[in-house]
């Protein structure tokens with residue numbers, strides 16, 4: 001029995017989908033606790049590539065139940081598309097997908113607002129309506145799955161929500177208005193389709209935990225995009241950090257037995273915001289090309305840079321990470337020299353803690369430690385001992401600096417290209 005949280009330890013896109021897919025094999029339940037269709041988990045199984053945005057990647061394993069928790073914001077269109085895609089691949093989700101009745105819905109106006117606001121704000125969001133949906137949630141004007149049950153009230157809420165947003169579109173953005181009747185009809189239809197999956201997931205998960213089941217609690221995005229602990233305001237609007245697992249699922253902190261941090265062997269970031277180790281040269285270009293660093297959700301090229309251990313140590317601290325899965329180590333094959341950032345200098349002085357303001361983070365100078373690269377491919381390695389000495393030394397330097405053990409190492413995109421240590 002175990003209840004482990006899986007968190008992205010950097011700025012997202014660390015390869016969580018593949019790790020969840022791997023760990024799901026030893027689990028009964030995989031439960032997603034925050035975010036929405038802004039996430040994109042790419043999985044390569046055989047010669048098929050799956051990109052999942054909302055449904056946890058555990059769904060690819062028969063017998064694993066997947067939960068979308070109350071902390072997630074659900075775009076009906078994206079969810080239905082994903083269910084249809086899985087079914088087209090012959091993957092049955094019958095009885096294996098449970099959706100919280102308390103999860104909030106993303107409405108068409110959320111997506112529109114997200115796109116319109118970007119023209120002023122320039123956070124570089126995914127445009128999936130995530131921020132605006134969470135705004136309505138915390139403003140106590142959101143529409144939840146449970147609201148779909150009461151048609152009269154749903155219609156009322158939809159009408160007032162759309163009318164209010166339409167007024168705002170007219171005044172502020174001169175944007176086209178939304179059609180109330182069309183939206184009401186769409187959401188009522190969604191209600192019928194989603195009905196078989198809707199559950200009191202907090203009850204379900206607590207029962208499972210108490211009866212000794214093995215649970216994986218899956219966060220989306222990454223700790224440095226956390227609304228509280230990330231590089232605010234260049235963050236997402238929810239809590240990807242491990243603490244978010246409790247509020248986003250209704251499981252108590254006492255249930256959690258461990259926190260697994262997913263760490264990419266270098267750093268990437270999509271969208272705007274500080275990135276101290278970013279490489280704007282041919283090395284960054286090489287990482288992007290070798291690592292195929294293009295967004296799974298938006299297709300945007302990801303910004304690339306050296307591994308930032310100073311930021312990672314902060315992430316290990318706020319998440320309580322006790323185990324690391326190091327991903328995409330093979331992308332570093334063939335470099336003569338590798339650098340890792342072990343601290344920052346600001347105005348000629350070393351910085352003590354990971355800065356909480358973007359103005360400082362934008363100005364810091366990374367302090368680099370140099371590591372010998374390894375020329376050869378890691379393809380033939382199946383055990384940790386098979387890895388070249390320089391590769392092991394890179395892995396062990398990470399462990400020493402952040403104080404958490406690396407237990408799995410990704411050496412290629414395929415499901416089986418993982419070294420278990």
Ligand code: IMP
Nearest residue numbers: 012013038039124125126235236270271
């Ligand atoms: P939002 O989550 O769409 O509001 O975007 C806010 C910030 O989080 C932007 O910088 C996005 O690029 C980033 N972001 C959102 N989802 C992901 C993800 O799954 N991976 C990496 N970055 C993400």
